[in-house]
Amino acid sequence: MHAKEKKNRSNDAMFRMVEDIIGCKWSLSVLNLIKNGINRPGQMEQSVDGLSKKVLNERLRKLVRYRIVEKTVFPESPPRVEYDLTPFGLRFVDILEAIESLDREFSENNS
């Protein structure tokens, strides 16, 4: 495979990922919670109206698969589970925030 082809394919995957996260309000909500220190699934479920355990778990699995967040299980009794942003996820959230910031400026200029 040519280097250019490989780069393009990789870009495609990244764009699809951004598209997937940006298009999903639950993923955005969950990322926002984790960024604000709400790291345990139980807390998350209680923090967002309408967020069911099933949907939460699906979104967390997706975010882990994308390596945006990582899951840690603490060997306590009962075991404690926490989700945190990875270094990649921190950068990814920065981009989401750049989009929101551009939106704020743009809205101000047009109001």
Next chain:
Amino acid sequence: MHAKEKKNRSNDAMFRMVEDIIGCKWSLSVLNLIKNGINRPGQMEQSVDGLSKKVLNERLRKLVRYRIVEKTVFPESPPRVEYDLTPFGLRFVDILEAIESLDREFSENNS
């Protein structure tokens, strides 16, 4: 309308816009051309394999509607038409590039 509601609605519109552009390879191609100084529709059509005049014009109209690019008609004979990034569009393209840059780093770390 509450300020928060208004903000959320506006965010939604921005995310949908990003999603729409990122999900469309022709829009990305056209933006890339304009950024690289290929500003006239005729040049654009010749620069991208498989890009038809119809699709090009649809994408240009969309980018103008989103205020990412602006159209200028120069009163020459025949009239010359050029498309340029707006100040908002420049910032928007920065975000697309931040996504590509994150992708490059991420791919390097996983290769």
